[in-house]
Amino acid sequence: MDSFFQRVFALVRQIPEGRVATYGQVARMIGEPRKARYVGFAVHQSPGVAGGVPCHRVVFKDGSLAPGFAFGGPEAQRTLLENEGVTFLPDGRVDMKACCWEA
Incomplete structure (x- = not known):
């Protein structure tokens, strides 16, 4: 597996239970701010x-x-996510104000 995927996996392992991160946030945190879509490819292959x-x-x-x-x-x-305590808005989206990981 290439090092990009490994960096994504290493960062995703740090997201605490009950919190979420965005594809773009992960991309920025690994120093690849324009590769949110590639983060998606990585997590779908994890x-x-x-x-x-x-x-x-x-x-x-x-x-x-x-x-x-x-x-x-x-x-x-x-x-x-619900089993970890992540809350959702009435429209089915994660409540990002309450659950976004502040790394």
């Missing part, structure tokens, strides 16, 4: 929670969850 990478804690900047197959689908991602 070994997941079982592999020690809590990639379900990475969301879009508006608090939306990953669509489609990622993490078992948005419902599975939401369940994982």
Whole structure:
């Protein structure tokens, strides 16, 4: 695996339970501010929670969850986040004011 993916995984492992980070935030924190989309590619290729990478804690900047197959689908991602204490707005997005990781 290339070093970009490894840097993404290392940072995502630091996101505490009950908090989320955005794809763009992760990109900026690893020194690649224009590569939010690549962060998405990385987390979707990660070994997941079982592999020690809590990639379900990475969301879009508006608090939306990953669509489609990622993490078992948005419902599975939401369940994982709710089990950690992440709160959601009535429209289904993560409450970013309450749950965004302030690294």
